[in-house]
Amino acid sequence: MDQLLRILKAISDESRLRILNLILNVDEICVCDIESTLGFTQTKVSRHLTALKNANLVTDRRQGLWILYSFTGNKEDSHKQLLRGLKDSFSSYPIFREDIRHLQQAVKKGQCKTFNVIHPNRALKVMELQGKI
Numbered sequence: 001m002d003q004l005l006r007i008l009k010a011i012s013d014e015s016r017l018r019i020l021n022l023i024l025n026v027d028e029i030c031v032c033d034i035e036s037t038l039g040f041t042q043t044k045v046s047r048h049l050t051a052l053k054n055a056n057l058v059t060d061r062r063q064g065l066w067i068l069y070s071f072t073g074n075k076e077d078s079h080k081q082l083l084r085g086l087k088d089s090f091s092s093y094p095i096f097r098e099d100i101r102h103l104q105q106a107v108k109k110g111q112c113k114t115f116n117v118i119h120p121n122r123a124l125k126v127m128e129l130q131g132k133i
Contacts, residue, residue: 010055016048021096023058024087026126028070030114037103063118100129
């Protein structure tokens with residue numbers, strides 16, 4: 001029950017939901033791309049990522065100069081269902097679709113560190129999200 005409460009508290013904020021939307025849709029993303037996609041400051045992104053990490057929703061890893069964030073997949077089945085439903089609901093809200101479009105524009109322009117530098121082989125997956133979101 002405590003873990004469920006931590007998850008619900010973590011996702012009760014619009015900024016954290018927007019960050020989680022990006023992470024759940026692209027698997028892994030660096031802080032700088034979250035900042036530029038959402039128009040958030042580094043401080044704001046870090047604060048919200050810390051809350052998501054404390055709820056055990058995301059994990060991070062360093063690759064060179066970048067810190068990459070991804071979804072923590074080792075959840076109980078009930079938590080996975082909750083997050084799967086959340087991800088499915090993102091496409092119903094214009095703000096989440098717009099965030100994905102902003103990320104796609106950055107990839108297309110070569111401005112996205114995650115998919116133009118670190119994982120160029122995943123750029124096509126990001127561009128194909130248009131039909132899914």
